[in-house]
Amino acid sequence: MVKTAQDIILKPVITEASMEDLRAGKYTFRVMKTANKYEIKNAVEKIFGVKVAKVNTVTVRGKTRRMGRYEGTTPTWKKAVVTLAKGSKTISFFDGMI
Numbered sequence: 001m002v003k004t005a006q007d008i009i010l011k012p013v014i015t016e017a018s019m020e021d022l023r024a025g026k027y028t029f030r031v032m033k034t035a036n037k038y039e040i041k042n043a044v045e046k047i048f049g050v051k052v053a054k055v056n057t058v059t060v061r062g063k064t065r066r067m068g069r070y071e072g073t074t075p076t077w078k079k080a081v082v083t084l085a086k087g088s089k090t091i092s093f094f095d096g097m098i
Contacts, residue, residue: 005043008035012093013079019097025084027091033059033078040080048093051085 010030012018018028031040037055044052057080062073084090 003032003035003039005046008032008039008043009047014097021081022094022097025088025090027082027084027094029080029082031057031078031080033076035078035080037080040082044082048091049089050091051088052082053085053088054083056081056083 008031010032013028013030015028018026021028027044029040029044035043037057040055040057041052044050044055057078059076059078062076064071064073066072
């Protein structure tokens with residue numbers, strides 16, 4: 001299966017902590033679980049037209065949830081924090097959120 005840039009970057013993560021990181025040039029995305037740092041870097045550069053300096057990834061474990069007497073877990077997913085290079089422009093998707 002060929003991974004395209006749109007397959008790798010699933011959606012942005014919009015939380016209070018990720019919005020604070022925007023000031024430092026760090027953007028947080030939910031990404032495909034099998035994607036590595038090089039693929040994430042290339043996908044962000046291709047989709048948004050920016051220069052990426054660094055990519056940090058974290059696998060977020062699913063939480064245990066209950067509905068009455070039944071118990072299950074939410075899915076495990078992967079999060080990527082992308083740091084832009086010094087002279088790079090900002091990602092226009094996040095412009096009005098700071």
